Structure formats: structure tokens, C-alpha cells
Amino acid sequence: MxxxxxxxxxxxxxxxxxxxTNAFTVHHLAKADDRTAYLHEHGPKVRGIAAxxxxxxxxxxxxxxxxxxxxxxxxxxxxxxxDVGEARRRGIVVTxxxxxxxxxxxxxxxxxxxxxxxxxxxAEQHLRSGAWRQGAFPLSPSxxxxxxxxxxxxxxGKAIATRCEAFGLPVSYHGRNPQSGVAYPxxxxxxxxxxNVDILIMVTPGGPETRQIVNAGVLQALGPNGVxxxxxxxxxxxxxxxxxxxxxxxxxxxxxxxxxxxPNIRAEFLEIENAVLxxxxxxxxxxxxxxxGQLVVDNLLSWFDGxxxxxxxxxxxxxxxxxxxx
Ligand code: NAP
Ligand code: 8YV
Numbered sequence: 001m002x003x004x005x006x007x008x009x010x011x012x013x014x015x016x017x018x019x020x021t022n023a024f025t026v027h028h029l030a031k032a033d034d035r036t037a038y039l040h041e042h043g044p045k046v047r048g049i050a051a052x053x054x055x056x057x058x059x060x061x062x063x064x065x066x067x068x069x070x071x072x073x074x075x076x077x078x079x080x081x082x083d084v085g086e087a088r089r090r091g092i093v094v095t096x097x098x099x100x101x102x103x104x105x106x107x108x109x110x111x112x113x114x115x116x117x118x119x120x121x122x123a124e125q126h127l128r129s130g131a132w133r134q135g136a137f138p139l140s141p142s143x144x145x146x147x148x149x150x151x152x153x154x155x156x157g158k159a160i161a162t163r164c165e166a167f168g169l170p171v172s173y174h175g176r177n178p179q180s181g182v183a184y185p186x187x188x189x190x191x192x193x194x195x196n197v198d199i200l201i202m203v204t205p206g207g208p209e210t211r212q213i214v215n216a217g218v219l220q221a222l223g224p225n226g227v228x229x230x231x232x233x234x235x236x237x238x239x240x241x242x243x244x245x246x247x248x249x250x251x252x253x254x255x256x257x258x259x260x261x262x263p264n265i266r267a268e269f270l271e272i273e274n275a276v277l278x279x280x281x282x283x284x285x286x287x288x289x290x291x292x293g294q295l296v297v298d299n300l301l302s303w304f305d306g307x308x309x310x311x312x313x314x315x316x317x318x319x320x321x322x323x324x325x326x
Contacts (some may be wrong), residue, residue, distance in 0.1 A: 004304050005045040007066070010052040015293030016075065020050060023301060048300050051075060051082065059080040059083030063090055071309065073291055073299040077101060077155075078284075080206035080233060084315050093320045095299040095309045098155060100291035101283040106159035108257065108282040109201060109231045110167070113280040116255035116276045117143050117199075117227055141225075141252060143169065149197035151190055151213070152204030152232065153179050162199060172197060175204075190214060196220035199229065206233030219251050226251040233284045234260035243268045246275055257282050 006024040008016075008296050021024045024043045025050045027046065044066040047146030051058050053076035063069060063086060071093045072082055077094045087094050114119055119140045126137040148164045153173040161171045161184060172185040174193040179186075187193035193202050200222055205209045213229070214237040222228060228251055230237060239260055253274040259265040262280055269277055283292065299310050303320075312320030 001301075001304050004047055006048040006050055006300060006315070007042070007046045008050045009056065009058065009062075012050060012052060012075070013289050013293040014250055015290045016050055016296050019294065019297030020300070024048070024177050024299070024304075044068060047071070048304065050071065050300065051294055053078060053081045056080055057083065058237050060086045063087070063092065071095065071300065071303045073296045073303075075296050078205055078233060079313055084313060088152050088316055088319070091319060093303065094313045095296075095311050095314050096322070097292040097295045098311055100295055100307065101147050101288050102155045102159050104285055104288040105156045105203075105231060105282040106123070108278075109156075109203070109229060110163045111158050111287070112231050112255040112257060112276060112278065113199065113201070113227070114143065116142050116229065116253050117146075121276055122273070143167065146199050146227075147172070147224040148199045149173065149200060150184075150201050150203060151193065151195040151236075152176070152202065153182065153184070155200075156231075157203045158182075160203060170198070170308040191221050194218045194260070194288070198223065199227045202231040202232040202236050203235060204232045206235045210236045212236070212238040214238065214242070214246070222251050224249060224252060228254040230254070231254075231257045234258045234262065234265075239266055243272065246272045249274070 001023050002025055004024050006020055007027045007029055009029050011030065028036065028040045037216045044067055049072045051074045058072055058081060060083065066076050069092055071116050072087060073095045074082055075097060076163060077096050080093050084094055084321055090150045126132055146169055148169045148171050150161055150171060150173040153161065153175050162274060164171050172187060172193060174187045174190050184198055185194065192316045219241055242254065246254055257275045259279045269275065283289065295311060302308060302310050309320035
């Protein structure tokens with residue numbers, strides 16, 4: 001397949017770099033001094049993209065310069081960085097990396113929840129700063145007696161729910177539709193769910209449909225004992241409203257793995273004590289990033305071997321079975 005040209009849009013893991021280099025002729029867009037000239041020279045040869053979620057939008061502007069593009073293989077289960085409607089219109093397949101990261105992200109969500117409620121990062125700072133010698137760390141809030149509401153009871157949402165049950169925390173949820181075969185109570189709106197729980201965990205896709213589905217009203221409904229956890233995307237919450245709610249103690253605390261404008265997050269977050277902030281690391285273990293990287297490579301290999309895409313996004317599943325022989 002060495003005659004097949006694949007464009008890499010950002011920094012990739014060694015698994016992706018090695019897997020692609022072994023099979024294809026690879027072009028690294030991020031290494032080009034002049035992006036326009038680079039695409040002008042190499043764009044017409046490119047038949048596949050290996051995309052990283054954090055390196056800019058993949059849409060019409062790039063597609064226009066890649067007239068022979070067949071497939072975008074995205075590193076990440078979320079693909080709000082790819083304009084799927086535009087890809088569909090042009091007959092371009094888009095794949096993502098579902099399942100292989102589900103348990104890792106669910107583990108992190110529970111870790112973030114415990115760190116937030118039991119104030120683990122502040123407690124560690126108490127020890128490291130030497131303050132322990134002056135007195136014990138103050139008693140923290142508790143998970144005991146709390147109820148969890150999950151927004152987005154998909155693969156990861158269900159894995160989070162299973163873990164919450166093991167912790168003795170009752171679960172209810174919101175999504176666009178009730179999930180079949182699920183006994184957890186369903187709430188028809190995010191606000192209604194927030195009204196009925198005191199921990200709200202976000203694990204939906206990003207993009208226009210979920211933009212700021214958590215607003216000032218939802219945070220108000222969550223209440224002064226409420227804990228907000230976000231492992232979905234920064235775009236799902238109105239960050240102005242969240243910062244205000246944390247400052248004014250309209251909610252108790254937040255645990256955030258995702259933000260708008262990563263990595264240039266709002267400076268106000270850094271000043272807020274009642275929040276635990278992580279740099280988008282939910283899937284970030286060596287084990288899981290290797291599995292995600294392998295799936296990025298395998299989708300391209302399968303497609304160009306004529307076996308179709310392995311994990312096409314649902315919107316493009318019907319055009320993804322064909323594949324093109326190399
Ligand atoms: P999934 O199986 O497709 O689940 C997504 C869930 O969101 C579904 O239950 C869906 O239910 C619900 N949903 C979709 N649109 C919605 C809307 N407009 N309003 C409310 N609920 C909606 O996906 P997954 O594998 O669990 O991954 C979920 C998301 O987690 C990803 O898209 C990504 O944004 C995020 N994620 C973050 C990290 C991280 O590093 N922090 C890592 C992995 C994933 P309905 O169809 O019934 O609405
Ligand atoms: C990735 C994620 O690290 O899978 C997702 O949706 O958010 C993370 O697992 C991210 O997409 C890589 O940029």
C-alpha cells in the first residue's frame with residue numbers, strides 16, 4: 001500500500017506514526033512551513049487522513065484541497081472536530097475509536113468525582129506545603145447519601161453508571177431518548193435531571209446539538225450541594241455560568257477534564273478553589289492510547305485493503321462498508 005498517501009493533521013502517538021509509516025506514504029501537515037504550498041503540492045495525492053481531535057477542524061476548507069480523499073480516521077471516540085455532514089456530502093468516510101477507551105474514561109470519571117468531593121488535590125497540597133504540621137486538613141464533603149445523574153448514557157455513560165452502583169450511588173439519566181434495557185430512571189430534560197440529583201456527570205458528544213445544554217438554570221437546579229463533573233466536551237457547559245456558580249457557591253464543586261479552547265482555558269478557572277481541573281486526560285494511559293492508535297491505523301488498513309471501515313461513525317455507516325482496493 002506504499003503508493004497510498006495519508007495525511008497526518010497533528011502530533012500522533014508512536015503507535016500511529018509507526019503503523020502508518022510501515023504501510024503508507026505519510027505526509028505531516030503540522031511539519032509544513034507553508035501549509036498552503038504543502039497542500040497544493042501533496043493534497044491531490046492524499047486518499048486518507050489520520051486526524052487528531054486536538055488539531056483543528058477537519059471540514060470543507062481542508063477537503064477542498066484533498067480532491068481524492070476517501071477516509072478520515074479520527075483519534076478519539078468524539079468526532080466533533082470533523083464536519084461529518086460535509087464528509088457525507090462528498091462521500092468521505094469518517095471513523096472514530098469507540099469501545100477501546102470506555103473503561104479508561106469511566107475509571108477517570110469516578111476518580112475525578114472522588115477527587116472533587118473529597119478534595120484530594122487540596123488535601124495533598126496541605127501535606128506537600130507542610131501545613132499538616134500546623135493542623136489537620138479540614139473535613140470534606142462526602143459521596144455518601146448522594147444521587148448521580150448522567151447526561152449521555154451511552155457506552156461510557158453506562159460504564160460510569162456501573163461503577164457508581166458499585167459505590168452505592170443511585171443513578172438516573174438524561175439523553176435524547178430513553179435507553180432500551182436500562183432500569184435507571186429517565187429524565188426528559190437536563191434541568192429536570194439536575195433537579196433530582198446532586199451529582200451531574202456529562203458524557204455526551206460535543207458539537208452544536210449539545211452546545212451549552214448545561215446553563216445557569218441547570219446549575220441552579222443542581223443546587224448548593226451539587227457537584228458538576230464534565231468528561232464530555234467543554235462546549236456542553238456555559239463556562240461563564242459555571243465560573244459564576246463556582247465563585248458564588250451556587251453549586252458546591254466541579255471536576256473538569258474538558259474545556260472550551262483547550263489548552264488555552266479561561267484564566268478564571270485557575271483561581272477557583274472548589275474545582276479539580278485536569279488537562280483532558282480521561283483516555284490518557286499508555287495502554288488505552290495504544291489501543292486507540294492501533295484502531296486509527298487499522299481503519300485505514302482495512303479501508304484501503306477493500307474490507308471497509310471497521311468503526312465508521314453512525315452517520316456514515318452505510319457508505320463505509322465498501323472500501324477501495326489499493
Ligand atoms: P456514545 O456511546 O455514542 O454515547 C453518547 C451518549 O450521548 C448516548 O447515550 C446519546 O444518547 C447521548 N446523546 C447524544 N446526543 C445527545 C444530546 N443532544 N443530548 C443528550 N444526550 C445526547 O459515546 P461514548 O463512547 O459513550 O462517548 C461519549 C462522549 O464522551 C464522546 O463523544 C466524547 O465527547 C466524550 N469523551 C471524552 C473523553 C475525554 O478524554 N474526556 C474521552 C472519550 C470520550 P441518545 O442518542 O439517546 O441521546
Ligand atoms: C482523546 C477524547 O484523547 O476520545 C475522545 O473523544 O476526547 C479523547 O479520548 C482526544 O480526542 C484526542 O484528541
